[in-house]
Amino acid sequence: MPEKDKNTQEGPDVRGSMIKVNIDGDTMFVDSNQYKMQVDHAKKLLRQKRLPKNPKPQEWKAEDYSLNKIADYKPFNFVDGEGVRCSLYVSGCLFDCPGCYNLAAQNFNYGFDYTQELEDRIMNDLAQPYVQGLTFLGGEPFLNTNVCLRVINRIRKEFGHTKDIWSWSGYTWDELQQETPDKKEMLSKIDILVDGRFLESQKDLTLQFRGSSNQRIIDVPKSLKAGKVVIWDKLLK
Numbered sequence: 068m069p070e071k072d073k074n075t076q077e078g079p080d081v082r083g084s085m086i087k088v089n090i091d092g093d094t095m096f097v098d099s100n101q102y103k104m105q106v107d108h109a110k111k112l113l114r115q116k117r118l119p120k121n122p123k124p125q126e127w128k129a130e131d132y133s134l135n136k137i138a139d140y141k142p143f144n145f146v147d148g149e150g151v152r153c154s155l156y157v158s159g160c161l162f163d164c165p166g167c168y169n170l171a172a173q174n175f176n177y178g179f180d181y182t183q184e185l186e187d188r189i190m191n192d193l194a195q196p197y198v199q200g201l202t203f204l205g206g207e208p209f210l211n212t213n214v215c216l217r218v219i220n221r222i223r224k225e226f227g228h229t230k231d232i233w234s235w236s237g238y239t240w241d242e243l244q245q246e247t248p249d250k251k252e253m254l255s256k257i258d259i260l261v262d263g264r265f266l267e268s269q270k271d272l273t274l275q276f277r278g279s280s281n282q283r284i285i286d287v288p289k290s291l292k293a294g295k296v297v298i299w300d301k302l303l304k
């Protein structure tokens with residue numbers, strides 16, 4: 068052990084709870100708990116400084132990125148919107164929000180293939196009278212429009228509007244107005260859009276169905292009719 072690293076103090080050897088770090092070429096012992104807290108704090112500050120990506124209108128196309136993969140399917144849950152819902156998590160997202168709640172699902176190749184069997188299962192689950200509707204999450208549903216439109220069109224064909232459709236998106240309402248026809252078609256066929264990137268600096272875990280206060284729960288049919296954003300009338304916070 069180099070001479071400078073030897074513990075020469077009297078009394079108990081406090082290095083048992085300490086770790087050796089090298090800062091700018093100097094080796095020193097620091098309290099491991101304090102060091103971890105400082106590193107975590109520095110990481111959090113870095114995350115807050117870094118912002119999600121901002122694509123130009125129509126820069127990202129589902130046809131260029133989507134592999135029609137599903138990260139997860141969760142039937143009969145109470146957390147992804149109003150009432151009892153079935154949730155389809157699609158794979159792939161390019162927004163790269165620091166603090167993203169589902170990092171693995173940012174990868175377009177994550178999970179398993181969307182299949183006819185899964186689609187039939189979703190329809191069977193939705194047919195239960197206590198199920199209010201389906202929710203799309205991700206990943207980014209609007210970069211997986213092939214899968215989402217297939218499901219949406221089948222829901223409307225079999226259930227009409229007796230089941231509602233919610234979708235989360237990193238795109239804002241205004242951005243979607245300038246997007247590709249498939250994204251606009253998907254927007255026009257859903258009931259609720261929870262819009263916008265997750266912003267760590269505006270994180271608020273007390274919000275209803277959202278992670279940060281910039282995100283909005285938008286009533287899509289009313290907004291399209293009014294030509295401006297109309298917030299869901301059951302919003303509590």
Ligand code: SF4
Nearest residue numbers: 160163164167206237
């Ligand atoms: S938009 Fe959602 S899925 Fe995409 S990076 Fe941001 S938080 Fe993650």
